[in-house]
Amino acid sequence: MKAIIVVGDGLADRPLKSLSGRTPLEAALKENLDAVAREGVCGIMDVIGPGRPPGSDAANLALLGYDPLECYRGRGALEALGAGVDLRPGDVAFRGNFACVDEDGVVVDRRAGRVEGSIFSEYLSEIRLVSHPDVEVKVLPTLGHRLAVVLRGEGLSWKVSDTDPHRDGMRILRSIPLDGSQEAWRTADIVNELTQLLRELMSRHPINRERVEMGLPPVNAILLRGAGEPPAIRPLKETYGVRGACVAVTPTVRGACRWAGFDLYTAPGATGGVDTDALSKAKVVERILPEYDLVYLHIKGADNASHDGDPHLKIKVIEKIDLMVGYLLEKIDWSETYMAVTADHTTSTRAKEHVGDPVPLALKGPEVRADEVDSFSERSCARGGLGRIKGKELMPIILDLLGKMEIFGS
Numbered sequence: 001m002k003a004i005i006v007v008g009d010g011l012a013d014r015p016l017k018s019l020s021g022r023t024p025l026e027a028a029l030k031e032n033l034d035a036v037a038r039e040g041v042c043g044i045m046d047v048i049g050p051g052r053p054p055g056s057d058a059a060n061l062a063l064l065g066y067d068p069l070e071c072y073r074g075r076g077a078l079e080a081l082g083a084g085v086d087l088r089p090g091d092v093a094f095r096g097n098f099a100c101v102d103e104d105g106v107v108v109d110r111r112a113g114r115v116e117g118s119i120f121s122e123y124l125s126e127i128r129l130v131s132h133p134d135v136e137v138k139v140l141p142t143l144g145h146r147l148a149v150v151l152r153g154e155g156l157s158w159k160v161s162d163t164d165p166h167r168d169g170m171r172i173l174r175s176i177p178l179d180g181s182q183e184a185w186r187t188a189d190i191v192n193e194l195t196q197l198l199r200e201l202m203s204r205h206p207i208n209r210e211r212v213e214m215g216l217p218p219v220n221a222i223l224l225r226g227a228g229e230p231p232a233i234r235p236l237k238e239t240y241g242v243r244g245a246c247v248a249v250t251p252t253v254r255g256a257c258r259w260a261g262f263d264l265y266t267a268p269g270a271t272g273g274v275d276t277d278a279l280s281k282a283k284v285v286e287r288i289l290p291e292y293d294l295v296y297l298h299i300k301g302a303d304n305a306s307h308d309g310d311p312h313l314k315i316k317v318i319e320k321i322d323l324m325v326g327y328l329l330e331k332i333d334w335s336e337t338y339m340a341v342t343a344d345h346t347t348s349t350r351a352k353e354h355v356g357d358p359v360p361l362a363l364k365g366p367e368v369r370a371d372e373v374d375s376f377s378e379r380s381c382a383r384g385g386l387g388r389i390k391g392k393e394l395m396p397i398i399l400d401l402l403g404k405m406e407i408f409g410s
């Protein structure tokens with residue numbers, strides 16, 4: 001037996017006035033999602049807990065079967081893992097931007113005109129901190145002006161604040177400890193020394209002479225945010241013996257899946273935005289499924305539309321996801337495959353942010369106890385046979401259907 005978990009990022013919503021009191025899921029044409037609900041068992045899911053708006057990083061950990069309240073250690077490490085950076089337990093990783101600051105440390109361009117950060121790679125390969133020579137520092141440009149910073153050494157903590165002011169026209173911030181631990185104090189001190197050192201190193205890069213001659217501000221700083229350690233989890237492969245694969249573009253999702261022991265795949269044309277090629281992802285799932293027990297398919301777009309406050313765009317993305325699910329319905333051998341369709345959180349298109357309402361869930365497959373629900377939406381699924389579960393409870397339900405769960409007691 002095999003399983004596919006389809007996660008639509010921010011797919012769920014609240015009823016919207018502009019849709020005559022319907023949610024985008026209720027307003028969309030989605031015969032394939034409805035078919036999954038009709039053939040399967042449905043429910044609603046509090047991804048973290050009732051009324052708790054989930055961040056995408058914590059939400060995906062929950063859907064992978066982990067308790068985010070216990071294992072979550074910030075976003076930076078997940079993102080670095082997803083970008084291909086190698087991490088060990090205890091490392092502290094940040095996401096960051098190359099940026100331009102003036103002599104007073106005021107940020108004049110948070111993205112440094114979207115400079116290609118890899119030009120600095122060589123310059124930043126050997127970093128030694130005078131006050132913390134025991135700490136290994138890696139600055140790794142990822143995409144465009146983005147980068148990851150990894151600190152490796154004894155006694156570090158992810159409980160430190162950002163140096164990124166998140167806005168132009170503000171001073172680059174000093175990192176401060178977010179708890180009273182010695183490790184947090186030490187890490188904040190390291191971050192501040194590193195920030196200063198990087199400003200000196202980058203100012204000397206030849207590109208900045210050119211930029212100044214052209215009247216552009218020099219790319220002379222790195223802004224850090226989202227400190228994190230790899231989550232405290234055991235790979236699913238070790239615990240349950242499942243071979244897992246992840247088809248996703250979003251770095252945090254890829255990072256969570258990678259740390260959970262999944263192989264990572266992308267798909268041509270998958271962008272992580274509203275224009276993403278959903279069908280292309282389904283084709284990858286079809287191709288790799290024979291090699292795996294479990295495929296985690298994450299699809300972005302609906303969340304972006306909600307953050308932009310655009311319900312009609314959200315409906316379009318839902319209809320695209322529906323076609324993707326339709327492709328899978330047609331191509332996969334359902335006599336030996338289960339499929340769950342759900343969301344990682346509710347994103348309110350009115351509020352343009354994540355909210356704590358539960359998400360709908362439909363699960364079909366050879367031996368599910370199908371219920372009476374015949375459409376896939378926030379309200380219809382609430383009447384389903386799975387009732388109301390927590391995000392971390394989905395994975396055990398699926399693993400049990402795959403015959404991978406051990407009996408409790410004797």
Ligand SMILES: [Zn+2]
Pocket residue numbers: 009010055056057059303344345
């Ligand atoms: Zn999300």
